Amino acid sequence: MAQLIIPTPLRKFTDGQGIFTQEAATVKDLLAALAAQHPGLKPHLFEDSGSLRSFIRVYVGDEDIHALEGEDTALQANDEVSIIPAIAGGL
Amino acid sequence: MTAPILDPRLATLDELRWHVGNTPLHPVRHLSPKPGVEIYAKLEWQQFGGSVKARPAFNILRNAVASGALRGRRLLDASSGNTGIAYAIFAASAGIPVTLCIPENASKERKHILKSLGVDLILTSPFESTDGSQDVARELAHSQPDKYHYVDQYSNDANWMAHYNHTGVELWEETHHRITHFVAGLGTTGTFTGTGRRLKEFNEDIQLVALQPETALHGLEGWKHLETARVPKIFDATVPDETRLVTTESSYAMLKRAAKEEGLLISPSSAANLVGAVQLAEELDEGVIVTVLADDATKYSDVIERLLP
Missing domain, CATH: 3.40.50.1100 (Rossmann fold)
Known part of the structure; x- marks a missing residue:
């Protein structure tokens, strides 16, 4: 089963859960399953149209999905998927 | 006296x-x-440093030097990049050693600039943003108080005072x-x-x-x-x-x-x-x-x- 690492800012919407494990064929399926289980996450990940917000970076292993097949990137069992937040600090 | x-x-x-x-x-x-x-x-x-952070960084650094807190110690802080770059530029010029905790997913240019300016970079978890960098900095300052002076831009009044x-x-x-x-x-x-x-x-x-x-x-x-x-x-x-x-x-x-x-x-x-x-x-x-x-x-x-x- 693929494992999704949830960044700290999103754990507020997953009751503190940091890892989500799920059988999923693609990155899109995995993220959809996560959002179905934790609906509060939905606006933080997806646009109203349902597509992943353009600035969110998702990695399968060390590879950015933009360099793979995007949300349609196929997942193997034991793949580790990560959502990387933008940097906060600044102003 | x-x-x-x-x-x-x-x-x-x-x-x-x-x-x-x-x-x-x-x-x-x-x-x-x-x-x-x-x-x-x-x-x-x-x-200097190319961002708004020149203001708080200069004020924080100056206060730290004036108080004597940096005698024999490195300036330590957590930064997403811009404050770090501003510290680094002023500190390089004044001969003050700097250690920064910065999330691994900070932009490549920022990390490159900081390294070029001689900063000792400690990369922290990309999943925890600068909140995670603050935790690492705090821990370092606690475990090695003789080596580091943690200025903590998020709590330092010299930030907003600038x-x-x-x-x-x-x-x-x-x-x-x-x-x-x-x-x-x-x-x-x-x-x-x-x-x-x-x-x-x-x-x-x-x-x-x-x-x-x-x-x-x-x-x-x-x-x-x-x-x-x-x-x-x-x-x-x-x-x-x-x-x-x-x-x-x-x-x-x-x-x-x-x-x-x-x-x-x-x-x-x-x-x-x-x-x-x-x-x-x-x-x-x-x-x-x-x-x-x-x-x-x-x-x-x-x-x-x-x-x-």
């Missing part, structure tokens, strides 16, 4: 103070949707006391808190509009979504008259407009400040809105290549 011996590095730092502040106030002529509403933006990248003493005064003078609204995003919250407090002292009718990213994850480097992030100790929730949310998507669109219509090549968070200013202008019939453009596009090649091909 003998007087404490002044750290000689203080004199070097003081020679650099002219590189801090007094940035141009730029009239944003083409983006304002109403003829009666003027919008101005402080071009904050026109300082804006109270300078940015707020500059805006008041440069607008000839006409400023009616101040709009700025929240990160460490130092810019908003310090500038806002000072402006309210000049004229309590000035409206202070704070901006935050709309979502927990966002592309506005430097901003904090306070609902899901650690709230900086220096943040004072009584300062803003109003808080508005800005999306990353609208900021990216503004980044493109600012380049083509105003000749301003700016960072995503600077563009987000312009989004806030323009949205506010749409609701007014007259006014003088001022915002700050924290940095330009130089350190955001990955975003710029995508948005402005």
